[in-house]
Amino acid sequence: ETGVTQSPTHLIKTRGQQVTLRCSSQSGHNTVSWYQQALGQGPQFIFQYYREEENGRGNFPPRFSGLQFPNYSSELNVNALELDDSALYLCASSGGGNANTGELFFGEGSRLTVL
């Protein structure tokens, strides 16, 4: 069973640029959630995708957008990067028998630094 994988693991961007982060969900999972973890903070929910549709969104501006593909992999796009977007971005998958328990399986994250 393949776990959740994310790419890239680290990247550096400058203010105003755009970034795309990628996530492959765990085998058999149809739901992908994205979280932002700023330094010294707990993860904050960005949004969730279920069967290619956005299925919930946290308090993040529209420049944070996402996609889910038919194979349930997902992308997180952030436009017009700001310094405060520097964080660890975590992808988590869930689904199947775990869908109603909230159990999420996390990847190792993509660490974004905005200069």
Place this chain on the structure above:
Amino acid sequence: AQSVTQLGSHVSVSEGALVLLRCNYSSSVPPYLFWYVQYPNQGLQLLLKYTSAATLVKGINGFEAEFKKSETSFHLTKPSAHMSDAAEYFCAVTRNSGYSTLTFGKGTMLLVSP
């Protein structure tokens, strides 16, 4: 609305000592509660979860937590700390709803000294 509060951003214990990490929750509906552990430069790993079954929940690596509704608490304990337990620990809550969105606390860093 749901929230969790973790008391203490850092907890220091000696190897072999009791570990107690505190978490209090606020939820308008019966909650599902979780503890996750994060090792440096890694993602989050589930330690244990409460999903309205037994109030005392046993997890991996010798950790356990007790759900106390009267105290709105879900504290994490381990009888004897090991050096490898040094990590950051997050308490999280979700509603019993169709989509599984977690609300995390700010985390508690556990430091274990020899």
